[in-house]
Amino acid sequence: MHNIPLFKVLAKDTWVKPFLKHYKRTMIAALLLGFMMFFCAGALMFTSGFLISRSASIPENILLVYVPIVLTRAFGIGRPVFRYIERLVSHNWVLKMTSQLRLKLYNTLEKDAVFFKRRYSLGDILGLLAEDINHIQNLYLRTIFPTIIAWILYVFLVIGLGVFSIPFAFLMALMLFGIIFVLPLWSVVVNGARQEKEKQLKNELYSELTDNVIGVSDWIFSQRGQEYVSWHDQVEKKLQDTQASLRKFNRRRDFILQVIIGLIVVALLFWTSQQFIGDHGGAANWIAAFVLSVFPLADAFSGLPDAAQETNIYKDSIKRLNDLPIISENSTKKVPEGPLDIEIQHLVFQYEKDSRKVLNDISLSIPQGEKLAILGRSGSGKSTLASLIRGDLTPTNGNVVLAGIATEQIGDEISEYIGVIQQTPYLFHTTILNNLRIGNEQAEVAEVWEVLKRVGLEQLVENLPDGLNTMVDEAGLRFSGGERHRMALARILLKDVPIVLLDEPTVGLDPITEQALIDTFFEQLSEKTIIWITHHLQGIEKMQRVVFIEDGQLEMSGSPFELAKSNPRYQKLKAIDEGRV
Known part of the structure; x- marks a missing residue:
C-alpha cells in the first residue's frame, strides 16, 4: 500500500x-x-x-x-x-x-x-x-x-x-x-517504508493497549501480566529504533x-x-x-x-x-418466537486483520432455563463467545441462533431477550430511580422498590437522604462494587428478560461479598437462562453444566458434579481455585 x-x-x-x-x-x-x-x-x-x-x-x-x-x-x-x-x-x-x-x-x-x-x-x-x-x-x-x-x-x-x-x-x-x-521526493522514497512501519507499530500498540487495558483484570488473574509487559516492551523498542532511523535521515x-x-x-x-x-x-x-x-x-x-x-x-x-463499507439502512430485523433455545453450530470467528481464529468449530446447545458456566483463561475466546451470543459480533463461519434466528439479525431488539451484568456495571449521573428504569421506563415506583428488596438494597436506598431520587455521581462511585452489581441485577429484574449473561461479575470482590452476590444472583434468576462467564469456580456447583474453552475450542463439558468426579483437569482447576494446590 x-x-x-x-x-x-x-x-x-x-x-x-x-x-x-x-x-x-x-x-x-x-x-x-x-x-x-x-x-x-x-x-x-x-x-x-x-x-x-x-x-x-x-x-x-x-x-x-x-x-x-x-x-x-x-x-x-x-x-x-x-x-x-x-x-x-x-x-x-x-x-x-x-x-x-x-x-x-x-x-x-x-x-x-x-x-x-x-x-x-x-x-x-x-x-x-x-x-x-x-x-x-x-x-x-x-x-x-x-x-x-x-x-x-x-x-x-x-x-x-x-x-x-x-x-x-x-x-x-x-x-x-x-x-x-x-528533496521531498527523496524523503518519500527513502523514509516512506520507515514511516509505514512506524504507523503500523503505533496502530498495533494503540489497538492492543486499548483492548488489554479494558481487559486488564483477565491478565492479572491469569498471572500473565509480565508476558504482556514483555511483549509491549519489544514493540516499543522496535518503534523507538524505527523513529531513530527516521530522525537520522531527517538530520x-x-x-x-x-x-x-x-x-x-x-x-x-x-x-x-x-x-x-x-x-x-x-x-x-x-x-x-x-x-x-x-x-x-x-x-x-x-x-x-x-x-x-x-x-x-x-x-x-x-x-x-x-475502505469502510456503506451499510444499508433498510435491513430488516427479525423477532424470535417460541422456546428461546440458543444453538451454536460449528462456530468460527476471527477478526479480518488477524489470521488467528479466536473461536474454531464450536458447537453448543443451551436450552431455555439452563444454567451454564463458561470457563477459560484470558484470551481463550469466552468473552468473544458471549459477544456472539448477544449478537454484537457476526460469525466468520457457522451460526449462533436464538429461537431459530441468527442473533446478529435481531439487532437492538436483542436487549428484550438477553440482559448482561458485566465486571463493572455503570451507573449514570442521574437519580437512582432513573438508573434502575433504564431497561423499563414504564416501571412503577412500587415495582422499583420490590426489585430493590429482592436484591437486598431496599434498606440502603431508604436510608439515603432523597431515597430513589438521590443523585448518583458519575460512574456510581459512592456505591461499593457489590452494590453496583445489585443495582445492575435490579435493572435486569425490572426488564424481566428471559436470558441473563453474567460476564465475570464478581471480579475484584472479597470472598464474603462474592458469595453473597452469587447467592442473590441465582436465587433471583432461578427461572431464567443463565450463561455465566468466569475464571473463578466459587459458586460453580449452582450451575447445571460447565464448559471449558481453550485456544478457541471446546475442551470440556459436563455437570460440576460429573467433572469433579471424573475429569482430572477440572479437579486440578477446582483445587487451585480453593487454594489446595
Missing part, C-alpha cells in the same frame, strides 16, 4: 473530495493569504536591505529613503496580519471539513455497529476516530497548503528574476527545484537543504555584485535587498521535505476511511 502515490489514493476518494468542492472558495482564500504572507515577509527584508544600504549614503532625493520606509512599515504590518488571517481561514476551513468527516464517520459506524465490531477491534475503531481524521486535518494544514503556496512562490520568484537575467533565473530555478521537488537531509540555501545566498550575492555595479551606494544598494529577501522565503521551502514525507501516513488514513 505504501507504494501507491497520494494523488492516486485521492483520485478514488469519496470521503474528502466532496468537502473540497463544498468549501473551495475558503480554500482558495487560504492559499492566497498564505502566498501574501510570504510575499510580505520577503518584501519586508527586500525593502529593509535596500533602506539600510541607501541610508549609508547621501540620497539625491528624499523619496529614495522615504518610499522604502513606508514600504517597510506596510510590509512589516502586512506580514503578521496576513499570517493571522491565513491561520484563521485555513484552520476554519479544515475544522469545518473534519467536523463533517467525523459526523459522516459516526453515522457510518452507527448504521451497523455489529458489522464494524466484527471487522474492527475497539482499538481499531478508536484509531479511526482519533488518528485518521487528525491525519486528514494535518494533510491540508501541514502538506497540501504549504506545498501549493511554495509552488506559487517558486513560479513568482523565477519569473521575477527572469526580468533581470534569464540565465540566473534558470540557475535559481534549478537550485530551488532541488528543495521543492528533489542528514536537513543539512543538505541548508547547504543548498547557503549556495543560493552565495550565488545571489555574486550575481547582484556583478549585476548592480555602482559607486558609493548607487545601484549596489540592491545587493543587500536581494540577499536578505532569501531568508524569509527559505522558510516557505524548508518544510516541504517533511511535508511530503508525511503523505505516507496520510494516504493510509484516507484509504482506511474509503
Whole structure:
C-alpha cells in the first residue's frame, strides 16, 4: 500500500473530495493569504536591505529613503496580519471539513455497529476516530497548503528574476527545484517504508493497549501480566529504533537543504555584485535587498521535505476511511418466537486483520432455563463467545441462533431477550430511580422498590437522604462494587428478560461479598437462562453444566458434579481455585 502515490489514493476518494468542492472558495482564500504572507515577509527584508544600504549614503532625493520606509512599515504590518488571517481561514476551513468527516464517520459506524465490531477491534475503531481524521486535518494544514503556496512562490520568484537575467533565473530555478521537488521526493522514497512501519507499530500498540487495558483484570488473574509487559516492551523498542532511523535521515537531509540555501545566498550575492555595479551606494544598494529577501522565503521551502514525507501516513488514513463499507439502512430485523433455545453450530470467528481464529468449530446447545458456566483463561475466546451470543459480533463461519434466528439479525431488539451484568456495571449521573428504569421506563415506583428488596438494597436506598431520587455521581462511585452489581441485577429484574449473561461479575470482590452476590444472583434468576462467564469456580456447583474453552475450542463439558468426579483437569482447576494446590 505504501507504494501507491497520494494523488492516486485521492483520485478514488469519496470521503474528502466532496468537502473540497463544498468549501473551495475558503480554500482558495487560504492559499492566497498564505502566498501574501510570504510575499510580505520577503518584501519586508527586500525593502529593509535596500533602506539600510541607501541610508549609508547621501540620497539625491528624499523619496529614495522615504518610499522604502513606508514600504517597510506596510510590509512589516502586512506580514503578521496576513499570517493571522491565513491561520484563521485555513484552520476554519479544515475544522469545518473534519467536523463533517467525523459526523459522516459516526453515522457510518452507527448504521451497523455489529458489522464494524466484527471487522474492527475497539482499538481499531478508536484509531479511526482519533488518528485518521487528525491525519486528514494535518494533510491540508501541514502538506497540501504549504506545498501549493511554495509552488506559487517558486513560479513568482523565477519569473521575477527572469526580468533581470534569464540565465540566473534558470540557475535559481534549478537550485530551488532541488528543495521543492528533489528533496521531498527523496524523503518519500527513502523514509516512506520507515514511516509505514512506524504507523503500523503505533496502530498495533494503540489497538492492543486499548483492548488489554479494558481487559486488564483477565491478565492479572491469569498471572500473565509480565508476558504482556514483555511483549509491549519489544514493540516499543522496535518503534523507538524505527523513529531513530527516521530522525537520522531527517538530520542528514536537513543539512543538505541548508547547504543548498547557503549556495543560493552565495550565488545571489555574486550575481547582484556583478549585476548592480555602482559607486558609493548607487545601484549596489540592491545587493543587500536581494540577499536578505532569501531568508524569509527559505522558510516557505524548508518544510516541504517533511511535508511530503508525511503523505505516507496520510494516504493510509484516507484509504482506511474509503475502505469502510456503506451499510444499508433498510435491513430488516427479525423477532424470535417460541422456546428461546440458543444453538451454536460449528462456530468460527476471527477478526479480518488477524489470521488467528479466536473461536474454531464450536458447537453448543443451551436450552431455555439452563444454567451454564463458561470457563477459560484470558484470551481463550469466552468473552468473544458471549459477544456472539448477544449478537454484537457476526460469525466468520457457522451460526449462533436464538429461537431459530441468527442473533446478529435481531439487532437492538436483542436487549428484550438477553440482559448482561458485566465486571463493572455503570451507573449514570442521574437519580437512582432513573438508573434502575433504564431497561423499563414504564416501571412503577412500587415495582422499583420490590426489585430493590429482592436484591437486598431496599434498606440502603431508604436510608439515603432523597431515597430513589438521590443523585448518583458519575460512574456510581459512592456505591461499593457489590452494590453496583445489585443495582445492575435490579435493572435486569425490572426488564424481566428471559436470558441473563453474567460476564465475570464478581471480579475484584472479597470472598464474603462474592458469595453473597452469587447467592442473590441465582436465587433471583432461578427461572431464567443463565450463561455465566468466569475464571473463578466459587459458586460453580449452582450451575447445571460447565464448559471449558481453550485456544478457541471446546475442551470440556459436563455437570460440576460429573467433572469433579471424573475429569482430572477440572479437579486440578477446582483445587487451585480453593487454594489446595
